[in-house]
Amino acid sequence: MPNDAYDYSVKLKTEFEPVLKFFEVKPTGNLFKDLTLLAEAIEGAKIDEKLTKFFFDFYDRDGNGTISRDELSVLVRDIGEAMGDDSMKNITDSQLDDAMAILDEDGSGEIEWNEFKNWFDELMVCFYIFIIFNYNI
Known part of the structure; x- marks a missing residue:
C-alpha cells in the first residue's frame, strides 16, 4: 500500500520556512502548530x-x-x-x-x-x- 503521508519536514525546509522566518515564528516541525503560530503572528502584525x-x-x-x-x-x-x-x-x-x-x-x-x-x-x-x-x- 503506497504511503501518501504528507512530508511536512521537506516542505518546511524548502518552502514554508521563509514565511515563518519573516513573521519571526520558530518552526516546531508540527504542521498544525506551525500554522497556528503563523496565523497568530499574521493577526498580531495586522499586515505589518x-x-x-x-x-x-x-x-x-x-x-x-x-x-x-x-x-x-x-x-x-x-x-x-x-x-x-x-x-x-x-x-x-x-x-x-x-x-x-x-x-x-x-x-x-x-x-x-x-x-x-x-x-x-x-x-x-x-x-x-x-x-x-x-x-x-
Whole structure:
C-alpha cells in the first residue's frame, strides 16, 4: 500500500520556512502548530505596516510620496512575475487604467500612501491564502 503521508519536514525546509522566518515564528516541525503560530503572528502584525511602507517606498521610484501609473505598471508586472500570472505580467494599457481608477480613490492621478496601504493590506491577505493553498500546507 503506497504511503501518501504528507512530508511536512521537506516542505518546511524548502518552502514554508521563509514565511515563518519573516513573521519571526520558530518552526516546531508540527504542521498544525506551525500554522497556528503563523496565523497568530499574521493577526498580531495586522499586515505589518513596515512591510507595506517598504513596498510603497520601493515602487515610489521617484520618491515623491505617491505611486504613479508607470510605477504601478512595474509593481503589477512584478506581482505577475512572482505569481506566475501571465495576465498581470502582460497587463494592457486599458487594464492598467482600470487598476489606476480603482486604486486612486480620490482621483488625483497618483496613488497616495493611504490608498496604497488599503489595497496592499488586502493583497497580502490574498497572498498568504495563496501560499497556504498553493503549497498544500
